[in-house]
Amino acid sequence: MAKTPDASRRSDRSRRAILDAALELVGEVGYNKLTIEAIAARAGVGKQTIYRWWPSKAAVLLDASLALAGDAGTEGGWEGFPDTGDLAADLKYVLRATVDEMNDGKYDAPARALTAAGATDPALGAQFNEKLLEPQLALYEERLRTARDAGQIAEDTDLRLAVELLLGPLTHRWLLRTAPLTHAFTDAIVDRVLGGIARVS
Amino acid sequence: MAKTPDASRRSDRSRRAILDAALELVGEVGYNKLTIEAIAARAGVGKQTIYRWWPSKAAVLLDASLALAGDAGTEGGWEGFPDTGDLAADLKYVLRATVDEMNDGKYDAPARALTAAGATDPALGAQFNEKLLEPQLALYEERLRTARDAGQIAEDTDLRLAVELLLGPLTHRWLLRTAPLTHAFTDAIVDRVLGGIARVS
Amino acid sequence: MAKTPDASRRSDRSRRAILDAALELVGEVGYNKLTIEAIAARAGVGKQTIYRWWPSKAAVLLDASLALAGDAGTEGGWEGFPDTGDLAADLKYVLRATVDEMNDGKYDAPARALTAAGATDPALGAQFNEKLLEPQLALYEERLRTARDAGQIAEDTDLRLAVELLLGPLTHRWLLRTAPLTHAFTDAIVDRVLGGIARVS
Amino acid sequence: MAKTPDASRRSDRSRRAILDAALELVGEVGYNKLTIEAIAARAGVGKQTIYRWWPSKAAVLLDASLALAGDAGTEGGWEGFPDTGDLAADLKYVLRATVDEMNDGKYDAPARALTAAGATDPALGAQFNEKLLEPQLALYEERLRTARDAGQIAEDTDLRLAVELLLGPLTHRWLLRTAPLTHAFTDAIVDRVLGGIARVS
DNA sequence: ACTTAATCGAGACGGTACGTCCCGTCTTTCA
């Protein structure tokens, strides 16, 4: 019998202020030094208003990232996955854009924080996957399906595996910082992966 | 300025007790709830003894993981990368072993914790790469070099990229928990990646 | 400036529920842990309904005690001070009754709470004196005046002082709990005080 | 198995700073608005240092008052109860001094706070009695015993009752603020009480 | 009886303080 607050009476002004403050602060001080108290202070909000609606600072950041992703989508980010008919070109385009975001502190800080927190906390990780990661992976998968249906890649291709072959190396380099993230890198990934799974013409 | 303690007088008994306690505790409560105080208490050690020799709990865990990896190596883990001449078989063998470790709580908990912490904290990440990750990647790279020299894969193959193509998808699935880690999965990775970069026979 | 609510529209049901809840709760958890929120919850009332009509929890408790005292008076407590002509007997009778109340948790808890709160908060103390204490002291004083007029005690007796001589020791022992409150104690007070201020027969 | 801190390692500097801060603050803001946090801040001390050694703010104030009483005793307050042979004079002298303290905010604020808190909290009240009140009452009782032995008051006098007859009215007027505390008032108490219990010469 | 305005129950809100946990430093005592 958990006391569930009445969502219809929620203050949208406070909600937005909290999400904005969380994004600002995670960029300024990093995830580990991010505190609920600081978010509340920056947002001009009582701590309880945060605890009332989110179970942890990670959850706040997840919602904040969702809002950020939503805004980015609205502001003119790509609406759906590009499909020019040229699979390699489309993948390169999208991965280059992804790399650019990963190199932009505004997106990088919260994304790293969430990914790291999710890796450690399974419950959060599940949320993260469901709400942020999975929808994106589905877009890749869909584009690959189109390509497969068009006979551009092998009929027996495991699409989900293909997505992981494309994104895995990128995520690896991003999270572990083994080397700089460049367009050349993502292009090479696309070439190598398609070289493997693409039809021999 | 007696800042640097005399390492020769260091108590090895305390050092081992601390590393053991850290590993135990990270498995029990997770990285975020792991505290220096709890490690000290579990190890039967004064807090100062930890602060004297390590700068942070992440550093303790890194050392603990190094010790763990060292033990594993000693205990009969593979000494060097297997080289039967069959590249695909060797890679599958090693990746299967890696997946088995990732599915073993004993290794999984500290590894996840360190990876996540390193993703968030660049200084720690650098240490983590240098001491734990890089040596392993180098083994893969070396094996691939042998294969390349033997003409089994294309001459112009970027070996480091190849390593990332192999390990990236695995790490992706491991950290993000998008799907279970199985031998079938790693076998498929090897097949697909080699299908792309391997010489046409 | 519609600050003063319309008393004619006040819900008497709510008012009584609040006073009852306050009395119950002060007995259960004590004054310091008594909260407006708990009173509101117990009374099935919105917090605002309390804040609308009372300035503080002390004021609520004061009203509650007044209601309690009123009820006690109605239920057959003494209406006016007894006057049998025998001053000592009348005083002993009343003081014994007072001691009995002080030993009854139902009256003791709120009375202690109010007395203590009034000792600390002058404004509340003034209210407490005016509405609860003074009327009672006046009854004693009146009975003593009758006795003085009848020549039973010295003509120059300071009646108010006499009242304090009678009630002071009782209050002292009650509040400070230096010893148990018994009929023997109050009888002894009356004897000693009258022994001093009574006419030599 | 309550964790009892090691008293021998206690910081006396912190202890004194805390007691001083508590006395200052109770005078400035009153008992109800006195907070542990404010005491810690004023004393330049971590909150835990207060919670480590005292169970409540009332307990802090009790120790502070003890220290205050100790200082007053040292500074030249009366060492023991005066005994000039004239009981009435001695009592009047001491009661006048007591009234003067009660009219001095420095002593009044913490004393009221403690008395009120003790009236509400039996455990604290017991401590208050044992450590502050009882020793003082014993001094009165001792002086009265001397007087009784000297035949100045009736042989069958209940000394403890006599003390309460003297101090009760004073405490009553002090705590309940029914009238100003003056020397005339205490003199009258002494006269009336002795008029009752003193030997007819 | 019908409107209309205030009170009502409910509870979200910006805050303050709580009492606890842990941080990293410092001090004491011992081997």
Next chain:
DNA sequence: TGAAAGACGGGACGTACCGTCTCGATTAAGT
């Protein structure tokens, strides 16, 4: 002099209430 022990100043935690504020839904007046 390194180590076990743990007190210290400090900061954040998550909780409990404060007193204010908005919400419909009664509810009791005055039309």
